[in-house]
Amino acid sequence: MSFHPKMAYDATFHKSTRTLADNGPVFTFTPENRARLDEIVTRYPADRSRSAVLPALFLVQHQQGYITGHAMRHVAEILKVTPADVEDVVTYYTMFYTKPVGTFVLSVCRTLSCAVNGAERVVEEICNHLHIKPGQTDASGTFTLIEAECLGACDRAPVIMVNDAWQELQRPEDIPALLENLRQHGEAALTGCHHVIEKK
Amino acid sequence: MEPIITKYVREPNSYTLDFYLQHGGYESLRKALGTHTPDQIVEMVKASGLRGRGGAGFPTGMKWQFVDKKSEKPRYIACNADESEPGTFKDHVIMERNPHLLIEGCAIACYAIGAKVAYIYIRGEFYHVQQVLENAIAEARAKGYLGKNVLGTGFDCEVYVHRGAGAYEAGEETALLESLEGKRAQPRNKPPFPAVYGLYGCPTAVNNVETLANVPLIVQHGPEWFAALGPEKNGGPKLYSISGHVKRPGVYEASMDITLKELIFGEQYCQGMRDGHTLKAVIPGGSSVPILLPDQLDTQASFDGVVKAGSMLGSAGAIVLDDTTCMVWLAENLLHFYRHESCGKCTPCREGTDWLFKLLRKIESGQGSMRDIDLLSSVATNVGGKTLCAFGDAAVTPVLTTIKHFRHEYEAHVREGRCTCPADWRARQPVGAH
Ligand SMILES: Cc1cc2nc3c(=O)[nH]c(=O)nc-3n(C[C@H](O)[C@H](O)[C@H](O)COP(=O)(O)O)c2cc1C
Ligand code: SF4
Ligand code: FES
Numbered sequence: 001m002s003f004h005p006k007m008a009y010d011a012t013f014h015k016s017t018r019t020l021a022d023n024g025p026v027f028t029f030t031p032e033n034r035a036r037l038d039e040i041v042t043r044y045p046a047d048r049s050r051s052a053v054l055p056a057l058f059l060v061q062h063q064q065g066y067i068t069g070h071a072m073r074h075v076a077e078i079l080k081v082t083p084a085d086v087e088d089v090v091t092y093y094t095m096f097y098t099k100p101v102g103t104f105v106l107s108v109c110r111t112l113s114c115a116v117n118g119a120e121r122v123v124e125e126i127c128n129h130l131h132i133k134p135g136q137t138d139a140s141g142t143f144t145l146i147e148a149e150c151l152g153a154c155d156r157a158p159v160i161m162v163n164d165a166w167q168e169l170q171r172p173e174d175i176p177a178l179l180e181n182l183r184q185h186g187e188a189a190l191t192g193c194h195h196v197i198e199k200k
Numbered sequence: 201m202e203p204i205i206t207k208y209v210r211e212p213n214s215y216t217l218d219f220y221l222q223h224g225g226y227e228s229l230r231k232a233l234g235t236h237t238p239d240q241i242v243e244m245v246k247a248s249g250l251r252g253r254g255g256a257g258f259p260t261g262m263k264w265q266f267v268d269k270k271s272e273k274p275r276y277i278a279c280n281a282d283e284s285e286p287g288t289f290k291d292h293v294i295m296e297r298n299p300h301l302l303i304e305g306c307a308i309a310c311y312a313i314g315a316k317v318a319y320i321y322i323r324g325e326f327y328h329v330q331q332v333l334e335n336a337i338a339e340a341r342a343k344g345y346l347g348k349n350v351l352g353t354g355f356d357c358e359v360y361v362h363r364g365a366g367a368y369e370a371g372e373e374t375a376l377l378e379s380l381e382g383k384r385a386q387p388r389n390k391p392p393f394p395a396v397y398g399l400y401g402c403p404t405a406v407n408n409v410e411t412l413a414n415v416p417l418i419v420q421h422g423p424e425w426f427a428a429l430g431p432e433k434n435g436g437p438k439l440y441s442i443s444g445h446v447k448r449p450g451v452y453e454a455s456m457d458i459t460l461k462e463l464i465f466g467e468q469y470c471q472g473m474r475d476g477h478t479l480k481a482v483i484p485g486g487s488s489v490p491i492l493l494p495d496q497l498d499t500q501a502s503f504d505g506v507v508k509a510g511s512m513l514g515s516a517g518a519i520v521l522d523d524t525t526c527m528v529w530l531a532e533n534l535l536h537f538y539r540h541e542s543c544g545k546c547t548p549c550r551e552g553t554d555w556l557f558k559l560l561r562k563i564e565s566g567q568g569s570m571r572d573i574d575l576l577s578s579v580a581t582n583v584g585g586k587t588l589c590a591f592g593d594a595a596v597t598p599v600l601t602t603i604k605h606f607r608h609e610y611e612a613h614v615r616e617g618r619c620t621c622p623a624d625w626r627a628r629q630p631v632g633a634h
Pocket of ligand 2: 369386387541542543544545546547549550587588589590591592
């Protein structure tokens with residue numbers, strides 16, 4: 001039936017427009033990652049394997065770069081939860097990607113302490129160099145730019161997180177060299193976190 | 201006061217077990233297990249007056265006492281290492297440079313409440329910190345400070361690190377537990393409180409990293425020593441994270457009888473504002489608390505002192521702002537944060553933060569009208585106090601406090617149809633921590 005006498009029965013709006021995550025390529029954990037996940041599951045009580053959903057998704061992302069519908073189902077099977085439970089989690093947390101991202105994901109902190117130290121200019125500079133907007137990946141598929149919220153190193157503002165590593169105290173004029181060094185040397189080019197003084 | 205928690209953080213290898221043992225490490229755990237009953241530890245922490253360092257300043261001993269001991273279920277310690285409050289970066293230092301202090305604190309806390317497992321919930325962005333913690337746990341376990349039959353006393357204790365994935369709201373204690381259970385980080389209704397119905401429905405104590413790091417000190421030196429380190433009811437060493445427009449931003453340890461002025465202008469601390477600029481405002485406790493003005497800085501930087509001045513100590517992350525800061529822009533920047541981080545579970549917060557952000561953007565870009573300013577306060581007061589968790593109150597604070605103290609800036613934006621503050625923060629170079 002329709003909601004209103006004048007409304008056609010097949011009006012589309014009351015049909016759910018929700019789409020499930022794209023299946024994507026077939027995904028199975030590599031034996032090492034599977035062993036790692038099996039170890040992680042033992043950290044939680046026997047009937048609470050659901051707790052391992054977040055760690056499992058990090059493993060997927062580590063292996064494949066992003067998280068597909070197929071991978072969600074794979075995780076759901078292993079952890080004995082429903083695929084919807086897994087998708088629910090994937091779509092909530094900002095660190096999980098459901099689309100392919102560049103080799104280096106640049107998350108530039110834009111919250112107050114970084115912003116008063118010029119974070120906005122850093123973002124501008126990256127955009128100009130790569131010809132992208134925040135949220136996009138450059139044409140070569142090397143860099144994805146994300147505007148992040150406070151990363152917890154406000155004394156070293158502005159901070160950029162590159163994948164899981166840190167680059168601190170970035171000035172706009174440092175950006176060309178940073179991008180070039182990343183292209184050439186990968187994450188080894190980063191300063192890391194300043195507390196790790198031994199590295200220097 | 202000489203630093204205690206951060207005394208060795210600049211030494212090479214300060215994070216290794218060997219270093220920690222050379223400086224009296226794990227003696228508190230030995231003492232606690234050997235000569236005290238769990239109840240005595242709880243009493244000791246109560247007597248010390250230790251207050252939670254995560255934001256609310258609730259007495260830790262009391263929190264532990266509320267943990268339901270009659271329940272048949274297992275009990276848990278959940279250590280809150282989510283540290284996502286803008287302007288806060290103190291737990292970071294503890295975990296990275298002094299991880300064994302936290303692990304020892306977790307073990308003593310487990311013993312005190314009768315738990316066998318502690319989970320450290322660390323924010324996803326702290327991947328490098330997680331590595332340090334996990335290595336430290338493995339080291340401690342190999343030497344018998346964790347695991348089965350700790351130090352031959354028959355006490356079993358495991359500590360695990362659980363990585364979050366980028367959600368500020370996961371710092372709220374019940375949302376943290378949900379996230380630990382493998383769900384969205386959305387808070388639960390309280391009561392029941394975690395002490396009765398926490399992780400997996402079992403009695404749980406949720407404690408901040410810095411809180412747990414203080415526990416070994418109390419056991420080692422005694423509650424009287426601890427209480428005497430600061431003003432009444434605000435004892436113990438305290439870590440302050442100070443960032444923004446100061447010369448030397450960073451983490452500083454002090455007793456809570458220090459004033460905000462000394463922290464910002466003291467030679468040993470931040471050494472004042474960057475050259476050529478004057479102080480305009482301070483947000484003393486992370487982004488979620490009311491602003492203090494320059495004439496209010498003689499206030500003691502203690503839980504009670506900052507409340508007296510009309511704000512809150514919160515996470516003790518002070519963001520210091522100079523005369524170039526536009527207060528409308530500031531509110532817009534913070535509301536961008538809150539709008540992004542709202543978990544969406546309850547309507548006033550989910551919708552309200554979006555409305556507030558849009559209104560602020562409108563005013564900041566010069567498109568606003570005088571009515572929009574009143575609309576801002578009206579939306580804000582309709583969110584505050586009407587939400588499931590304290591996030592709602594936190595989110596409207598930047599709006600209400602900037603309107604209260606800097607209404608003239610809002611009006612100038614409307615009158616002149618543009619941002620009226622010199623936007624030289626955009627051209628600013630990073631100051632660089634020492
Ligand atoms: C929105 C929100 C975010 C919070 N974020 C954190 C956090 O990042 N770290 C933290 O220790 N406490 C945070 N808290 C406070 C916790 O809910 C809780 O009070 C604290 O972990 C208790 O530990 P304590 O008693 O040791 O302070 C947050 C609270 C709210 C409402
Ligand atoms: S106040 Fe905001 S963060 Fe808290 S439960 Fe409601 S929507 Fe979620
Ligand atoms: S504001 Fe950028 S790290 Fe905190």
